[in-house]
Amino acid sequence: MRRFALTALAAAALTLSLSACGGSEEKAEAAAPPAAELTVKDPWVKAVDSGMTAAFGTLVNNTAADVTVVSAASPASPMELHEMAMQDGAMVMRPKEGGFVIKAGGTHELSPGGDHLMLMQPSAPIKPGDELRFTLTLGDGGTVSFSAVAKPFAGAGESYAPSTMPSMAS
Numbered sequence: 100m101r102r103f104a105l106t107a108l109a110a111a112a113l114t115l116s117l118s119a120c121g122g123s124e125e126k127a128e129a130a131a132p133p134a135a136e137l138t139v140k141d142p143w144v145k146a147v148d149s150g151m152t153a154a155f156g157t158l159v160n161n162t163a164a165d166v167t168v169v170s171a172a173s174p175a176s177p178m179e180l181h182e183m184a185m186q187d188g189a190m191v192m193r194p195k196e197g198g199f200v201i202k203a204g205g206t207h208e209l210s211p212g213g214d215h216l217m218l219m220q221p222s223a224p225i226k227p228g229d230e231l232r233f234t235l236t237l238g239d240g241g242t243v244s245f246s247a248v249a250k251p252f253a254g255a256g257e258s259y260a261p262s263t264m265p266s267m268a269s
């Protein structure tokens with residue numbers, strides 16, 4: 100009888116340690132998802148007949164550490180990471196030193212009048228409805244690929260005046 104009780108206790112202890120182990124595994128998975136370190140929400144591209152244009156969206160950091168986007172690439176055009184800055188009393192866009200840093204568990208907006216992915220010289224007209232492929236390279240050497248659909252957009256022209264930002268509903 101006494102031996103049985105001890106065995107039952109040992110079995111209970113084993114069950115406890117097993118479930119504790121399972122719990123920590125789940126936690127480790129949540130902290131470091133295998134593929135989606137960074138995701139891009141609602142990506143889109145400003146349609147243009149010729150000349151430079153830009154891609155926008157929300158960069159979402161799914162990890163517990165800061166993530167840096169160091170470069171962007173697309174078959175459609177050579178690309179740069181751009182920011183808006185005040186220079187000689189006017190807002191201008193320029194390459195973003197050090198890339199885009201997305202805080203741990205945070206988001207980073209790419210929007211007209213703000214940071215954006217610049218298509219420096221599209222090789223062909225980008226028409227509304229066209230789907231473009233992009234690849235972002237991260238600070239740790241990883242890459243994130245996504246596609247974005249082009250749509251007509253009156254703002255985000257060469258002046259990049261934030262006040263011309265129209266409604267996104269279309």
Ligand SMILES: [Cu+2]
Binds near residue numbers: 153181182192215216
């Ligand atoms: Cu730009």
